[in-house]
Amino acid sequence: MIARISSVVVAFMILASAASAAPRDEAEKLAAAVAPFIDEQTVAVGHVDLALVDFGPISERLKAAIDGPALPEADRAAAKQDIEGAMTVAKGWLGAIRMAGGRDLFIVISMTDLPNSPPFIVARMNAGGDAEAIAKLLPDGERAGHHVVQGDLVITGEPKTLERLKALKPASREALAAGFEVAMAGGSAAQLVYAPSDDFRRALAETLPSLPPILGGAPLMPLAKEVKWAALGLTIAPAPGIVLTLQSPDAPAAQTVGAWITKFQEALKKMADESLKGAPPEIQKMVGDTDALVKLLTPKVAGDRVTIAIDVDAARVIGLLAPAMARARQQARSVQSMSNMRQVLLGCIAYADAHQGQFPADLNEIVKSQFIPPEFLRNPRLPEKAVGYIYVKPANPRQKSEYQVILYEDVPPTEPLINAGFADGHVSLSDRATFNDLLTKSMNRNAAKQ
Numbered sequence: 328m329i330a331r332i333s334s335v336v337v338a339f340m341i342l343a344s345a346a347s348a349a350p351r352d353e354a355e356k357l358a359a360a361v362a363p364f365i366d367e368q369t370v371a372v373g374h375v376d377l378a379l380v381d382f383g384p385i386s387e388r389l390k391a392a393i394d395g396p397a398l399p400e401a402d403r404a405a406a407k408q409d410i411e412g413a414m415t416v417a418k419g420w421l422g423a424i425r426m427a428g429g430r431d432l433f434i435v436i437s438m439t440d441l442p443n444s445p446p447f448i449v450a451r452m453n454a455g456g457d458a459e460a461i462a463k464l465l466p467d468g469e470r471a472g473h474h475v476v477q478g479d480l481v482i483t484g485e486p487k488t489l490e491r492l493k494a495l496k497p498a499s500r501e502a503l504a505a506g507f508e509v510a511m512a513g514g515s516a517a518q519l520v521y522a523p524s525d526d527f528r529r530a531l532a533e534t535l536p537s538l539p540p541i542l543g544g545a546p547l548m549p550l551a552k553e554v555k556w557a558a559l560g561l562t563i564a565p566a567p568g569i570v571l572t573l574q575s576p577d578a579p580a581a582q583t584v585g586a587w588i589t590k591f592q593e594a595l596k597k598m599a600d601e602s603l604k605g606a607p608p609e610i611q612k613m614v615g616d617t618d619a620l621v622k623l624l625t626p627k628v629a630g631d632r633v634t635i636a637i638d639v640d641a642a643r644v645i646g647l648l649a650p651a652m653a654r655a656r657q658q659a660r661s662v663q664s665m666s667n668m669r670q671v672l673l674g675c676i677a678y679a680d681a682h683q684g685q686f687p688a689d690l691n692e693i694v695k696s697q698f699i700p701p702e703f704l705r706n707p708r709l710p711e712k713a714v715g716y717i718y719v720k721p722a723n724p725r726q727k728s729e730y731q732v733i734l735y736e737d738v739p740p741t742e743p744l745i746n747a748g749f750a751d752g753h754v755s756l757s758d759r760a761t762f763n764d765l766l767t768k769s770m771n772r773n774a775a776k777q
Contacts, residue, residue: 354508358500360451361433364482366498370523373434374507377425379516386414405656424464428456438527440488447484447492454479498524502556502574509572510560521557528552545594549587553580573633585628588635592624660707661746661756667703668716668734668748674698675733676752684725686733686750690718706736719766721750722773729753732769735762 361372390407424432433449440446448468450461458476462468468483475482475489482489506520523531532552537545558572575581596618626633674693679686687693694701706715717737721728734748745762748754757765 351504351508354511355504357431357507358504360431360480361435361449361503362500363477363497364435364447364449364492364495365500365503366437366439366495367524367526368439369435369437369498369500370527371436371519371521372503373436373519374517375421375432376516377421377429377431380421386410420464424450424461427460427464428452428454429461429464430456439491440485444485444488447482447488450481450483452479452481500524505574506556506558506572510558510570512560515560515562515570517561519559521554523556528555545587545590549583553584569635569637571635571637573635575631575633578631581628581631581633584633585626588624588626588633592622595624657708661744663707664715664736665746665754665756667706668736668746668754669752670699670703671716671734672748672750672752672754674703686720688720690714690716706738708736708738712737716748719769719773721769725750727772730765730768731772732766735766 357374361374365372390410394403429450430453431451433451434446435449436446445466448465450465452458452461456479458481461481462474462476462483465474465481465483467485468474468481472486473483473489475492482492484492500522502522503520506522507518510518510520528551532548535547535551537547553575555574555576557574560570562568562570573581573584575584623637624635626635671690671693675686675698677698678693678696681696687696690704693699694704701713704714704716706712709715715737716734719733719735721731721733728750731750732747733750736742736746738745740759743759744756745759746754746756747762747765
C-alpha cells in the first residue's frame with residue numbers, strides 16, 4: 328500500500344513544468360471537478376495537469392547535477408541509470424494516460440481511508456477519452472470492482488472506498504479553490520493542497536504529538552491549530568523551485584506559525600550536519616554551508632499568510648541525499664549478493680546429494696554439473712570479478728552445519744560488513760569481527776576432521 332501511495336504522490340510532487348498563471352476561475356474549476364468526492368474527513372488533494380508535464384527539464388537538470396562533483400564517480404553511472412529508468416517509466420505512464428484522453432489527475436487523501444486503504448484517484452478526461460483504457464493505467468484500476476466511470480471522470484480505488492463514495496455527502500471546502508489558485512500562480516503544473524475541515528483541525532490540534540527527537544521534538548499543536556490550509560506548488564522551468572503557502576486565521580496566528588518554522592530550521596540544521604558525518608569530502612564541499620542551506624526555509628510572514636519560497640539547487644540536493652543514496656545502493660547490492668549466495672549454497676547441497684554427501688571441490692564443479700548458472704558466482708558488490716565469493720569445502724558438512732562457513736564474499740578487509748554462507752544453506756550478514764570469529768572456528772573444525 329505504501330508503494331502505491333508513494334508512486335502517485337511522487338508523481339504529483341516532482342512532475343511539474345512551466346505553465347501560465349492560473350486565474351481564480353481555473354482554480355475554481357479544478358475544485359469543482361473534485362468537489363463531489365470531498366467530505367469532512369478529506370484532508371488534502373493533489374493535482375497534475377497532464378498537458379503541462381514536461382520531463383525534459385527534470386531529467387536534464389538531474390543528470391547535470393550527477394555529472395558534477397555531488398556524487399563519487401563510482402556511483403554516477405548507477406545514479407544516472409536509476410534516473411533514466413524512473414523517467415522512462417513515468418513518461419511512458421503519463422504519456423499513455425494522455426493518449427487515452429486523460430486531462431487531469433487528482434489524488435484525494437481522506438482519513439476515512441487511511442491507514443488501511445490508499446488514497447483514491449480521480450482522472451478527468453477530454454471529450455472522447457477512453458475511460459476503460461485510462462482506468463487500466465491507474466493503480467489497481469484494471470482489477471474488477473476497482474474503478475467506476477462518472478461522466479468525464481474515472482475514479483479508481485479499493486472497492487470499499489468506491490462504495491463509500493456512492494453514499495458520500497459532499498462537504499463545502501472553499502479553501503481548496505483558494506489553495507489551488509495560490510499554488511498554480513507560481514507557474515506549476517503539479518500542486519498539493521492541504522485543506523482539512525475545521526473539526527478535523529481542532530481534533531488534530533488536541534491529539535497531534537510532537538516531532539521526532541531528531542527533528543527537535545517540538546510540539547505540533549501550534550502548527551495544526553494555526554494553519555487553516557496549505558498549498559504547495561513546484562516548478563521546473565525556467566528554474567526549479569518550490570513555493571509553500573500557509574494560510575492562518577489571522578495575522579497573530581501567522582506570526583506563531585512563522586516562529587515555529589524558525590525553530591524547526593535549527594533542528595533541520597542539526598539533522599543535515601549529522602547526515603554529512605563520514606560523507607566523502609566532495610559531497611561535503613558540494614553541500615557547503617548547512618546554515619545557508621537551511622536558511623532556504625526561512626518563512627516570510629505577510630498579514631495572515633506565511634510563505635516559504637525555495638530555489639532548488641539540484642546539485643546541492645543530490646549532495647545532501649548522496650550518503651543515503653550510496654547506503655541504499657550498497658544495501659541493495661548486499662541483498663542481491665545474499666540471494667546469489669543462497670543459490671550457490673543450494674547448488675552445493677544438491678551436488679552433495681548426488682555425490683554421496685561430498686561437497687564440490689570448488690565452485691566451478693557446481694557450474695560444470697549444471698546445478699547453478701555461472702552468473703550466480705558474480706557478486707554485485709564486486710561486478711568486476713567473474714567469481715566474487717570464496718568457497719571453503721567442509722570436511723564434515725553435516726556436523727553443526729548451521730555454524731560451518733563454506734562461502735563468503737571476496738570483499739576487501741576494509742569492508743565493515745560481509746555476507747557469509749553456511750553448510751545448512753542459510754546466509755547472514757555480519758560485522759567483520761563476528762565473521763572472523765565464525766570463519767576461524769569453521770577452519771579449526773575443518774582441520775580437526777582432516
